[in-house]
Amino acid sequence: MSPTYLKKPAPLPTNETGHVTGQIDVKGIVSSVIDDVRKNGDEAVRRYSEKFDKWSPESFRLSKEQIEAIISKVPQQTIDDIKEVQSNVRAFAQKQKESLKDFEVEIRPGVHLGQKNVPIDAVGCYIPGGRYPLLASAHMTILTAKIAGVPNVIACTPPINGEIPNATVAAMYFAGADAIYLLGGTQAIAAMAIGTETIPKVNFICGPGNAFVATAKAMLYGEIGIDLFAGPTEVLIVADEDASPFMCAVDLLSQAEHGPDTPAVLVTNSERVGKETIEHVEKILTTTNMSTAGLASTSWKAFGEVVVTETIDEAYKVADTYASEHVQILTKSPRDALTKMSNYGALFLGAKTCVSYGDKVIGTNHVLPTKGAARYTGGLCVQKFLKTYTYQEIKTEEASGALGRLCGRAARAENFEGHARSGDLRASLFAKDQIDW
Numbered sequence: 067m068s069p070t071y072l073k074k075p076a077p078l079p080t081n082e083t084g085h086v087t088g089q090i091d092v093k094g095i096v097s098s099v100i101d102d103v104r105k106n107g108d109e110a111v112r113r114y115s116e117k118f119d120k121w122s123p124e125s126f127r128l129s130k131e132q133i134e135a136i137i138s139k140v141p142q143q144t145i146d147d148i149k150e151v152q153s154n155v156r157a158f159a160q161k162q163k164e165s166l167k168d169f170e171v172e173i174r175p176g177v178h179l180g181q182k183n184v185p186i187d188a189v190g191c192y193i194p195g196g197r198y199p200l201l202a203s204a205h206m207t208i209l210t211a212k213i214a215g216v217p218n219v220i221a222c223t224p225p226i227n228g229e230i231p232n233a234t235v236a237a238m239y240f241a242g243a244d245a246i247y248l249l250g251g252t253q254a255i256a257a258m259a260i261g262t263e264t265i266p267k268v269n270f271i272c273g274p275g276n277a278f279v280a281t282a283k284a285m286l287y288g289e290i291g292i293d294l295f296a297g298p299t300e301v302l303i304v305a306d307e308d309a310s311p312f313m314c315a316v317d318l319l320s321q322a323e324h325g326p327d328t329p330a331v332l333v334t335n336s337e338r339v340g341k342e343t344i345e346h347v348e349k350i351l352t353t354t355n356m357s358t359a360g361l362a363s364t365s366w367k368a369f370g371e372v373v374v375t376e377t378i379d380e381a382y383k384v385a386d387t388y389a390s391e392h393v394q395i396l397t398k399s400p401r402d403a404l405t406k407m408s409n410y411g412a413l414f415l416g417a418k419t420c421v422s423y424g425d426k427v428i429g430t431n432h433v434l435p436t437k438g439a440a441r442y443t444g445g446l447c448v449q450k451f452l453k454t455y456t457y458q459e460i461k462t463e464e465a466s467g468a469l470g471r472l473c474g475r476a477a478r479a480e481n482f483e484g485h486a487r488s489g490d491l492r493a494s495l496f497a498k499d500q501i502d503w
């Protein structure tokens with residue numbers, strides 16, 4: 067049986083030629099900002115910061131004195147909470163680091179092969195902030211890079227409506243950023259990737275962001291490394307008959323409030339749970355005082371989905387095809403998802419945890435793949451900041467001579483005469499083969 071839809075996304079309005087109306091040309095804007103920053107450096111960065119964020123301070127970089135003054139305005143409870151959350155993120159990231167062991171193996175007598183994990187030397191972290199002060203992104207990016215051992219971590223975050231996001235700056239500082247810039251959007255990503263007179267070029271950029279930020283990272287990939295495509299957020303819930311429809315509704319809306327472009331999907335084998343969840347969502351959006359109901363409602367109308375399947379196994383299969391960023395499991399045996407599913411950014415198992423814990427406090431990384439990228443990658447982690455290098459050494463003449471003969475034959479099978487001769491040379495030196503040069 068194919069699944070049925072109790073709610074589908076509302077199709078976007080199109081013009082007479084079939085093109086979506088009112089859409090911003092994100093790729094066009096991003097590519098012209100990048101070109102301009104490449105040509106004009108700081109002058110272009112300042113122009114776009116003024117244009118998009120109405121923000122043009124004397125220096126985009128905050129001095130130590132400015133940072134201290136900003137932190138002094140943050141309530142003590144917020145500082146304590148930042149430190150508590152960072153201790154969770156640190157504990158999990160440290161465990162990831164420990165799991166990555168360098169090793170050396172003797173694969174045949176005398177032949178030693180090794181692997182080493184070396185941190186990237188300069189990383190740029192983007193902490194989004196156009197709409198909300200996403201201070202948790204500071205823990206997830208900067209702190210994880212520092213645990214990985216990255217020596218130079220710079221970080222950018224935009225002002226919010228012309229105001230400095232004090233708590234975000236505090237989180238960036240406590241996470242260990244070596245330099246903090248108040249700068250957002252494409253201009254921040256381009257400045258860190260290309261380098262300007264005042265902003266140093268990095269080798270790798272990480273962090274989530276809106277469509278402009280995600281597109282800029284994708285366009286600059288190759289010139290720099292990037293973590294993953296972590297664009298506008300997504301949530302998917304798998305629920306069975308036991309799930310609470312009210313909890314499904316609350317948890318769907320907890321992500322829908324991020325922006326007007328947040329897919330929020332329920333996949334359930336219970337038609338009753340599906341129908342009641344829709345009723346609860348509509349009730350919460352229209353009759354409660356949820357301050358972000360406007361954004362959540364736009365998102366729900368355009369991108370909300372409720373899918374009903376025959377069985378819970380089918381629900382897991384359907385859920386897997388979305389490869390959603392966050393997948394919440396509200397079923398009798400939530401751990402089944404660990405074997406039934408393979409495409410997701412992060413799993414939230416059972417009613418006692420939720421996506422908001424992952425986003426804000428629990429300690430796993432909240433920079434996660436979106437737009438189906440979970441089909442080929444997981445989220446941000448210590449490994450992403452490390453380069454896995456290999457090395458080799460042959461410790462006996464016998465082993466080198468034998469491999470020299472093998473190399474000569476293997477290279478000639480590919481018509482690589484130069485490679486073959488490097489092998490021949492070792493065969494002649496160490497296995498005393500007669501080579502006719």
Ligand code: NAD
Nearest residue numbers: 118194195196197224250251274275276296298299433434
């Ligand atoms: P943001 O910092 O990503 O973007 C703000 C910047 O966008 C501004 O500084 C501005 O320069 C630029 N901008 C805005 N409108 C523009 C325009 N018309 N033209 C050019 N540039 C423009 O902050 P945000 O907008 O609040 O978005 C944060 C995003 O991060 C959300 O979409 C959220 O879902 C996402 N997010 C994703 C993850 C993940 O792991 N996938 C995690 C957290 C947040």
